[in-house]
Amino acid sequence: MSETVITAEGLGKSYVIGHQHKESYSTLRDVLTNLPKQLWSRLRNPQYHTHENIEEFWALKDVNFEIKQGDRIGIIGRNGAGKSTLLKILSRITEPTTGRVKINGRVASLLEVGTGFHPELTGRENIFLNGAILGMSRAEVKKKFDEIVDFAEVEKFLDTPVKRYSSGMYVRLAFAVAAHLEPEILVVDEVLAVGDVAFQKKCLEKMGEVAKGGRTVLFVSHNMAAVSALCPMCIYMSQGHVKELGKTNNIILQYLVDFKDTNDVHLSKRVDRRGSGKIRITGLQVLDAMTKKKLDMAISGQDVIFSVDYETFDSSFKKLSDVSVGIQIYTATGTFVTALNSRPSRLLFDELPTEGRIYCLVPRFPLMTGTHYVTLVMHSNNELMDLVEQASKIEVRTGDFYGTGIENVYGRQGVFFQQDWGIELDKLLRFNSRK
């Protein structure tokens, strides 16, 4: 029987939200100007409390779980479910308000790749700096130095300041240091969402290796594919509670079912969004391009229109400028399929009214079949205005993509490509150029 390495008992964390200031820190000026006000109200009413516009927000409430040595646990949940707060408590960055955690063994937490990297320092210097920050001793870093450099593939640039690195090199070096930590418990937050695909794969493999060495891994991610590949067990968090703990496959299913329910909540009322919120996406509809009618289900090969509604919540905006909209499509298991975005296609909307609708036409819809989730993003003047993950769901049914009258019944999720076949290459190419 393996021993328990992490026990959380009744863990809770509350933040105080003041309704008056948006910032969590105050300024001396505010304190000084509010002081006479408070004194005055206290004189008039001794029972007066200054807490009237202060609200407690429990980011975590009554969280209990046990993790055994060698477990690889994924933590999933929507934005604001308390995953990051939990990790912060486990890595001792912040203290819990209630309850306690017992941890057996050395914890290394990786909440960000390249924490403390200094742009002026060289790659070599940063390896030592970052290693120390992550809790490695100088001797340990020295021992692993060559391995780290190998993994990151930056030998040639070791003595170049990292500010001259490409972003890919930077991320590789940063992850390489982290990957060579040898703690008994490794806590990882969504750090794999960086770098190119090949490197992401390498990272996942490395993490799997770490886990096989009998170490305990806690892994937070929105990428269901990565979670299910890496972690046999999963914690599902929702609104600060542990909603379920169990086999990853079951939990992911449960999680996706719950998403279906939240999709019934109207997009404009969703609270789990990011961005400044000055402009908000309030609706998404999928229309048939011929009839302009709303579709319950899109069919492959059909001309489809995405229609995105938005509204402005900042009265200082008269006209919106430099607006771009992104529609990211994911499979039900969270694998990224594609992104439609008006920016790379060099379409920026200027002089938009403060409330309206933007359309995107997709001729011959190329998805094969199944349920897809859509994440919506809106930028204006390079500032993130709104981002809603899994904002909507699109059901796709296989159709006659090639217009041949034969339906391609693959029964799998995927994408159709345009295709032509032939036995004479020149003829095939000539045919293609004529088209």
Place this chain on the structure above:
Amino acid sequence: MNNQELIIEAGRAERHYWKDIWCYRELFYVLSWRDITVRYKQTVIGVAWALIRPVMTMIVFTVIFGRLAKLPTEGNAPYAIMVYAALLPWQFFASSLSESSNSLITNANLITKVYFPRLIIPASTVVTNLVDFFISFVILLLLMGYYQYPPTMRFLLLPAFLLIAFLTSFGVGLFLTSLNVKYRDFRYVVPFIIQFGFYVSPVGYSSSIIPEKYRLLYSLNPMVGVIDGFRWAILGGKSMIYLPGFLLSLSITIFFLIIGIGFFRKMEKSFADVI
């Protein structure tokens, strides 16, 4: 496998505080090393900067206070050396204060991502400034050579006064650091405190010109004790230390150190949430 058990709960970190600092000493070295390396890499004139500032100030002060205002020096020491002996600890104090009060905010990315005793950050900032101090110190030696003003045996006590200067900077620095995280507009107050302190500390003049009856009141400024100590050790000869004042300054230093650490630790727990 080490079986060391760690318990995280509200108020728990308190009890292991000093042990933790010891465990994280390596991080302390590395952060100091980072600050030092970056400082001399970033500025083109690098080391020269640590020399130009005190030398220019010394020249200006010697001309204005020594030549024009004709203030007395201490004993038979050249005015330039007397000014420089005070500038050394003052520059150290002033830059430690302004840099450490900002240190937590400039290192916010570390604080929100990794655990370590936060005390390490302002401490390493003060240590970084110690390097500047040593660089400027070379000028003092050159100056004493130029004026043919040999040091006395008291010179050997200089490290003790440097330690006091260090503790003063650290204590006051910690106090301002925590206030700066909590009240973000405090950073506008810090330069004022430094500028104000510059005039109420005997940098450009000798503290012997302060009337006897105000001397004790004057020594409420902890830097008065530090600067007098430096002058006593460096100038030797007729430079005298005003003992009651020195002891008062010293106790103010200790007071700030205790209050600073206490205050910092009290605020420390919420830094990651507030920053």
